[in-house]
Amino acid sequence: MIKESIATAYTAAIGTTGKETALGGIVAAAGVMATDWLGGWDKSLKLLLVLMVIDYVTGVLGAIKTKTLNSDVMFWGGVRKAVVLFVVGLASLMDEWIQPGAPVFRTAAVFFYAAREGLSVIENSAILGVPWPAAIRDKLQQLNDSQDGVSK
Numbered sequence: 001m002i003k004e005s006i007a008t009a010y011t012a013a014i015g016t017t018g019k020e021t022a023l024g025g026i027v028a029a030a031g032v033m034a035t036d037w038l039g040g041w042d043k044s045l046k047l048l049l050v051l052m053v054i055d056y057v058t059g060v061l062g063a064i065k066t067k068t069l070n071s072d073v074m075f076w077g078g079v080r081k082a083v084v085l086f087v088v089g090l091a092s093l094m095d096e097w098i099q100p101g102a103p104v105f106r107t108a109a110v111f112f113y114a115a116r117e118g119l120s121v122i123e124n125s126a127i128l129g130v131p132w133p134a135a136i137r138d139k140l141q142q143l144n145d146s147q148d149g150v151s152k
Contacts, residue, residue, distance in 0.1 A: 039092030058124035115143035
């Protein structure tokens with residue numbers, strides 16, 4: 001039993017062929033570089049990424065429910081989320097350039113986009129008929145409203 005578990009874990013981590021091993025290494029290296037470029041893998045980045053995925057899924061489900069599913073809208077929604085990650089990466093680079101060790105711009109960017117994604121999830125949930133606690137909804141609205149000088 002233990003031997004089988006170790007073999008399974010080894011196969012999952014290393015792969016069974018040279019191609020799988022190479023592809024796994026490339027994906028891992030890309031993940032490490034992306035995480036470094038985004039300023040590290042912390043709770044705020046996890047929150048943003050989870051909200052982005054939930055927003056995309058609930059948006060698709062809402063479009064299915066309202067019979068307005070459009071592949072062009074879905075594509076550009078995905079592009080928008082990729083651009084958000086580029087902005088977070090650029091904010092992280094600005095932090096390193098202006099004051100290393102103090103992630104001011106990255107933090108502002110992550111929380112700004114997390115609030116917007118959270119509000120979008122709430123809107124999509126309303127389309128699906130899922131109510132949200134007022135405290136969460138109000139806090140996300142407060143975070144979104146506190147951003148000065150930024151428009152859609």
